[in-house]
Amino acid sequence: MSDAEQALPATSHTATRIMRGGRVAACPIDDGLLLVIGASGPAAGQLPAEINDDAATVTNAYVTAWRLASPSPSVTHGFAALLPTDDADRPLTTLRLGQEGRRYIFAPRTLAVREAVTILAELSGGQLTAVLDSLVDAMIQITAGRRRLAVIVALIQSRKGGDGFLEFVGETHEGSIFLRGWARAADPGNTQVIVCGENPVFADCAIATFSRQDIPKGAVGFIGLLAASEPFRARDVEGLVYRGGGGWRYAALHQSRQIAGPAETPAQIRSVLLQTHSSPAVLLKLRSAANSFEGRETxxxxxxxxxxxxxxxxxxxxxxxxxxxxxxxxxxxxxxxxxxxxxxxxxxxxxxxxxxxxxxxxxxxxxxxxxxxxxxxxxxxxxxxxxxxxxxxxxxxxxxxxxxxxxxxxxxxxxxxxxxxxxxxxxxxxxxxxxxxxxxxxxxxxxxxxxxxSESPSPTAGNILDAGAFDDAPGPPIIVAVGQTEERELAPFLGLLALDPETRQAPIALVLNSECFRRQAARIRQLAQFYRLSLRLMSSETDDVYDLLEAGIRALPSETVVLLAGSLLPRRSGWYGNLLAAYEEKGGVISPTLAYEDHSVRWAGTWADPQSGSLSGRYAGYPLSAVTGLKLTRIAAASFECCILPREVFLTAGGFAGSYLGSQQKGQDLGLRLSRIGIESWWLPSVQMLGSDEISAPDGASAAPLIERIDEKLFSARWAPGPESRDNRMVEASA
CATH class of the missing domain: 2.60.40 (Immunoglobulin-like)
Structure with missing residues (x-):
């Protein structure tokens, strides 16, 4: 190599070697595409290509060619080839190109995009614009990622001189981006553009043009509405690459540009829309954007x-x-x-x-x-x-x-x-x-x-106040949920718990609505200390009794819990020990009999009808004496107004469904979900609790029929997508 050649810049040196023929230089576009620059005969179009003499690499390359300014007998044209590859970082030694398989030697060093453009400029001279347009057209036909789009933008920006400016970029509430500016080659109509920025993206652009006197001669004013497949903001726009008259062009963001939000953009569109012309479809889109939401009532x-x-x-x-x-x-x-x-x-x-x-x-x-x-x-x-x-x-x-x-x-x-x-x-x-x-x-x-x-958040406990040695008390905790209707009866209720030797020693978690907690906490604490109960007082932002119970369950670390609605009163002492004994024998979920104050049966198990698949109760209206002597019986679903159950099982099943308005279906829903995961439910007839029909009455008695109708429909929607599957679950639960 001569001293003169060694003194040439790297790009000039590479271009000189290419001019001699037999040499090519490679520029990685991304992991799947190479730009190869060389010189040969006039071959162009789709040509077969092979890398490193490896038949496994054969692919079709897109080749654009141009006549050299100083051709030789053997080298008349320069060419640029886009070569798909599955590994653009592999060592490159040789390239075979065309039907005749002409062989080239790769330069030892790959080029950066800027260097590749410089070499293309040296080889193509005044034909550079046409060469770049041809390459960009080919690259856009191939599925392009962000890196490839960035290279396309760099190729277009490499040409000298600007083609226009963006003076206004605004957003609409509907996700479109509005542009206003001027350009030398903008054509009205729908076109695909590249929005330049840190992460360039493809977008469809509806363009309308209008006359302006304050721009270079031959340029036109334009407005455009961008719609991209992925969201971006007006502040992310740094320029626009578009296909205009004569090829690809670039409009930069003006240094004095205005960036506007959705409240200002529609008025900006309206201010210029009547001066523009374009296709009817484009004008319709722009009119719609001009009439978009501006944050006010119209x-x-x-x-x-x-x-x-x-x-x-x-x-x-x-x-x-x-x-x-x-x-x-x-x-x-x-x-x-x-x-x-x-x-x-x-x-x-x-x-x-x-x-x-x-x-x-x-x-x-x-x-x-x-x-x-x-x-x-x-x-x-x-x-x-x-x-x-x-x-x-x-x-x-x-x-x-x-x-x-x-x-x-x-x-x-x-x-x-x-x-x-x-x-x-x-x-x-x-x-x-x-x-x-x-x-x-x-x-x-x-x-x-x-x-x-809808998804209901799980209820949680707020304030927690101990009124006794709760953590030191033996046995599973009794979680008592007190709604507003039971608030007035707290004193006699606590008195009954104190009169029972078992519950007087047991840990009791009393869960109240936050407003009740604020009013009653001091008084309840005094009563608990007077009765020497091991009481823990909790608050929760709900008045639904089941939600209050769930808040208590989630706030306690105990393995086993006893649930008790504040509307219920034990008929006799010893109920706590009997529930615990049955639980130690059978496990699962165990509920006592629920009765009215006249000692007639209100609930004595939830059963499944194998024929219809419906859930129903038995013994309702019977005197308590008719069921007291019955043995522990497996049922389809327990009553969670009063029961004993493993805490972890309750959490695994997801707790109570928060969307039910009343109580009956809410309990049945959880009972069936527990049955579905293999947890058995039992009825203990010998233990009885006295109370009314409803443990909670949301929105008053007048709304009760409507609430019941809604809950029945909701229960059916959740448990009857397919009649057979529902029947099977219920039959299994009552087996």
Whole structure:
């Protein structure tokens, strides 16, 4: 090698060697693609290629070629080949290319992208733009990852001179990115672009152009709406690679650009939209974006007789919604009503249940827009609807989108109340007339699906206060759940526990609603100390007795626990020891007989009918004397108002299902789940507890029939997806 050649920069030296023919240089694009630069005859297109004389590496390469400025008899053209490979990092020695298998020697060092572009510029001269465009076209046809996209961007940016600037980048609530700027070669219509940034992405771009006097001659103003397969933010956009007139172009982000949020972007689109031209489809997209949600209510400004209101919207932890409100549309202008969050939405008007709302008719009967249109005899304006599947993106605002038949849209922002599903339903059914003609559909299509789709957090204990030597007391702890209805009877209840020698010595965990705890803690502590009970007082943010029991179970480390609803009173002393003895003999879950205060049987086991698969009780209404002498009996499900069971088994089964509104199905549901995992349930007839029908009465007695109906539907939905499987589980449980 001459001294002159040694003095050349690495790229010039490589280019000189390539010009001689027989030499190629490789630039790894990513792990699956090589860019190979060389010189040969005029061959181009799809050509077979083989690396390192290894037949296993044969593949098809995409080759673009150009005539050299100073050709020789044997080397007339330069070429750039895109070569798919399963290992771009392998040592490269030889390349065979084309049908004739011309053999080349690889340069010992691979090139960086910048070096490869410099060599291409030296070899192609004024043809560089066409060469780069051809390579980019080929690379885009191959599935591209982020690294390959970054190389494409680098190739386009390597050319001298800019093709335009992005002056405004804004977001919409629907997930689109709006661009405004100018470019020398932007064409109106739909096109695929690469959004440049730290992580470049492919996106579809709807482009419209317009005339501007403040830009270079020959350039045009443009606006564009980006829709990518993966989300990104306006602040991530650093430029745009697009296919314009004459090839691929790059528009950089202007140093004085403006980045806007969803509240400002629609107005920016509207300010320029009327000046633009493009295809009808593109203009329709841009008009829709210009009319997108801006964070404010716009339904009340509609010039047509349409109004919409929401009375309640509840959101469970799982993202399920229960919405009630009204839509007044006497002239039939509304095409659809959707619940939207960001780029996700769900149509509501094709799934909601309509209700009579005479109050809505009365409220608008004097309004000029509605006065002559409202029928005073029918009022089907109300609705209740369950919705889910929008995700839990806390950054995107939740709103209703109302679309009219003339394509206009209006919006209503929503702020859901985040409540446990049980509490949400109890609050909702307060507003439902029990005589409403649509009640059955409301329960079946809205309430029950909402409860089924919701996830209830496990109840937990809050404040804990010891009023005796709880940790030193012998035996399994008795967890007593006291709801608001039993709060007044605490003194005699504690007195009965103190009169029984067994329970006076046992550890007692008294779990109350947090408000009851605040009012009663000091008094209960005094009573416990007076009676010398080993008492631990706990609070929980619930008034459901089963949830109070579960909070106590989760707060204690004991292997075995005894559950007792505060509405029950032991008929005789010794019940605690008898339950414990039966448990030591049989294990599983063991419950006593539950009776009314007139000593008639209320509950004496839950049994499964092998024929129908339904669950039912026996001996209800019988005198206690009819069952007292019976032996310990296996049943389908125990009563968790009073029972003894292993704590770990309760936790493994998942605890009580929080979505039930009442008590009966809530206990049966857990009983069947315990049976499904092989835990037996037993009834101990010789032990009796006295109490009323309901251990909890949520929302008062007037709602009891509706609550019972909802729980029955919910229980059936959970346990009867297939009749045969349900029957088998129940038969096994009662075997």
């Amino acid at each position: 339904i009340s400004t509609l010039p047509v007789p349409v109004r919409l209101g929401v009375d309640n919207i509840f959101q469970a932890n799982s993202g399920a919604f229960l919405i009630s409100g009204w839509l007044l549309d006497p002239d039939g202008h509304v095409q659809s009503v959707r619940l939207r969050r960001g780029s996700t939405d769900m149509r509501l008007d094709d799934r909601w249940t309509r209700l009579e709302r005479s109050d809505v008719t009365d409220a608008f009967s004097d309004e000029p827009l509605f006065k002559s249109m409202l029928d005073q005899d029918t009022h089907p304006h109300g609705f209740i609807v369950f919705a889910s599947g929008l995700g839990e993106d806390g950054m995107a605002p939740l709103h209703l989108e109302l679309t009219l038949k003339d394509s206009r849209r209006a919006f209503l922002p929503l702020t859901p109340a985040r409540l446990p599903p049980r509490r949400a339903v109890l609050r909702q059914i307060k507003s439902i007339d029990p005589e409403n003609w649509g009640l059955a559909e409301i329960v079946d299509r809205q309430i029950v699906p909402f409860l089924c789709a």
